[in-house]
Amino acid sequence: MSRARYVLGVFVLAMAYYGAAKSGYVLDFAGPVAAILWLPVGVAIAFLYLAGLRFWPGVLIGDLLANDYHALPLGTALGQTAGNMLEALTATVLMRRLIRDGSPLDTVGNLGRMLAAIAAGVAVSATVGAVSLRLGNVVAFDGLPTVWRTWWLGDFTGALVVVPLAVAWRHPPPRAWWREHGLELGLMVAAVAALSGLALRSDGPVTYVVFPALTWAALRFGPRGAALAIAVTAGFTAWSTTNFLGPFVFDSVTRSVLDTQLYIGVSAIATVCLAAVVAEREEFAQKLRASRARLVEAADTDRRRLERDLHDGAQQRLVALAAYLGIAARKARETPAEAPALFEEADAVLSVAIDELRAIAHGIHPAVLSDLGLARAIRSVASRSTVPVTLLDLPSVRFDETAEATAYYVVAEAMINAQKYSRASLISVRAFATPPDLRIEVLDDGVGGARESVGSGLQSLRDRVEAVGGTLRIDSAAGRGTRIAAAIPAVIPNG
Template sequence: MSTQVQPSSISLAPRPAVSSRPRRTAAYVGGVVLLALAYYGAAKVGQSLRYTASVAAMWPPAGVGIAALYLWGLRWWPGVLLGDLVVNAEQHFSDPAIPLGSLLGQQTGNMVEIVLGAALLTHLIGRRAALDRVEQVIGMLAALAAAAATSATVGTLSMLAGGVVDGSDAPTFWRTWWLGDLSGALVVVAAALAWSAAPAAAWCRLRTREGALMITAVVLLGVLAVTIEEPVTYVVFPALIWAALRFGPPGAALAMVIASGLAIGITAAEVGPFAQQTIDHRTLATQLFIAVTALTTLILSAVVCERERSAKALTDAKLREGERAIAERQRIARELHDSVSQALFSTLLHTRMAQRSLRASGAEPSSPPAQALNTIADLTRDAQTEMRALISELGRDPLAGGLVPALQRHVAKVAEQDGLDVRLDVPHDHPALEIRTESHLFGIAREGLANAVKHAGATRAWISLQVLSDRLVLEIGDDGRGFDPTAEYPDHFGLESMRTRAAEIDARLTITSGPGKGTLVRAELASPRAS
């Protein structure tokens, strides 16, 4: 739409906008040409790996077109059309026996396949899927299978109409076409989706010694699987599993591309167990090998991603739970201060007023009412002292400043209140730990000291925190009466609390004790410095 402006009017549109449309048009045309070249290049790769003049185990252009339209939008379909026109034109000149009508029908089927595949992908797995969920892998398979079936059906009917294929060969021809397009689309689309999500992060994960070893293993085992004249094609699966477990969808997709390319290329060179079969069986065996390895690797990597997300969600939930617990403690402290603490203050105030009134009336200090008021005043003061300590304990974060300061404060408190001689041996610095880990370690130490005071009758205790090269060790010991750690103690919830806390942070908890031998509690977990 254009707008005419009178000579006297003033245009408020910025000048750069005048040339924005030509630039956009030029960029679009350039993108169409690049997509056509990519499609044509993928077609040449597929043709170079043909088993005969007309049979290809995999057709990569289908994957290139579907991936491009899914990632960048359906408006890029002219690039696919242009690339397919060039491919079909070359095919017509190299094999004039194929009627032009059959080629046009084949091209129509190819275009419908690519547009339909991209549209189904968007509908089934959403935009910019990273194949890190099992339902995304299944949705991709369904979309590509349906699109490939459309192309195979239209193409087979076109070849039947042109007399290129006999009716008796139509089922085999359709199956080969469908599996070839499906295999090519699976490999290319999966690689495009997995790497387009976060290419820099994927490259960083693979650009390591382990990544190089994994790729080397895929190449060596992939060659071994399709060159030995024995049914050992399964030997490549350990390398594919390695890629899926350690490198996620990008690593799985890369391993899948390598294994598929090796299988097709080596078989096309008349080498290996697949090459010894008839052309139909050779093609079917190769296509099924590609499909099975691709789906197995992609689904396994998606399962691993889902488990990692679940573990992270659980960690985040526990962290939020800890934060909510601290907030709730502080809320209770405020309410106790505003209600119970004030009520105790008022009680003490009224008690003092009653004492003064009683003295003014001439009552003896040893009289029962005077003694009762004195007792009430003493009990109220004691309650106030305990309430202040409770409010202070609830109102502050016990781990404020970190694990070591918290242990220092608690040891000083135990020494002051319970008279227990506690030696604390902690490093000046230690690896940064998660709040949840520090909280559980502090809880184990606190519970260990509480058991030494309440149950062991200890006079001395110690806490040691050791930071080793690969692990972190917390020990709580005492010289108390000891006990049998293998026996059942239904009323001693402290032992179960320590075991539960250790399990929450994947720590190994051991309790060494015996009658008259004291107790040693040891919690050992992997150190962050080891990772």
């Protein structure tokens, strides 16, 4: 990155932080220690998470510019700045460490990690800020718990508004998406705004009438719609309370702030959770469709291979056998002395054809699996391995054919990969039942670093397992070997 671009990034972050802080001051409800919704924390975390931690000076500059030095002692203001810096850095570092794959909004697990990271970060700021206020004699000692809670909730809800919005809309959708969904998106935003205005300008029992619109946003538009709807709802809610309107205005400022923050927090978390579930299911559906397409292609490839093997191998042998038998029959009538040699040659051709048919049949489904079960089939695969194999656990019962065939395929493919690529000195295999699943674990002590790629054996393995409703996990850190674990739905016949 050039120096000019870096300086520009720091400047943009500082100005965005400063602007968000000024907006936050507008939402002050009772002075500098009772902000209902503190948006700068969301700006800082989102920018550092998406662009990089190296832009942290922008947070420092923005916070120093935004401090209200007339309302707070200088030491208190600088202490708050230190807390806000630590808050943004803590939350960002935790998000980067906890969320390894994908977006923070695409899965329930990643969303939970994002919320935990933000919660930890804002706890730092709330603690440092509250202590700074006490040391500056801005608040009394007995007011610290209330200040800490208000600070934590204000920063947390501010992050809940800004971070999902920035993450979800980091890459705007293509024009085709706008043509297909733009009108509905506009109607959704209008509905959220209208219902929020209705709910928050009334003291009647209509406070949560906006929730169906939030559900619409999450179900139809996923994280993008959810983040947009949350921002609109939070804006209406905070503005209404600070202007002494709506159901959260009470004689007690503390209760007004608390109820408003809880409403924003609950509505935001519920909406992004629903959107994460939708995104997770859509991704799973896409993977399932792709997996089915690959399975169909693989089945077609296997069918063509079988046709070729039968045509070029066993079929040719059988055609030759028919010719030999015809010649032998004619020779037996004409010159009986030559017939035995011809029949012996036909017998040799027949033996070769039988061997080729057996090889083809073995490739389709091993006879030992059908006849003797999964345990014996695994022992058979282990006996042919070029790497020593330790069988730690094998099932003593039979399972349904689909489960056994899938499990056999997992073991065979994992062991083949270990022998070909891992440079392992030992392979360990476990197969055991934990109803309703049959679990397979294949572990090697090789070089690790195995990756799923398009058309690879590991991808084919995942397709096979997921096609029967199972799950597959591959752990293969470089230098730490490879562990392949599958959970396959299984039924014990007559069990």
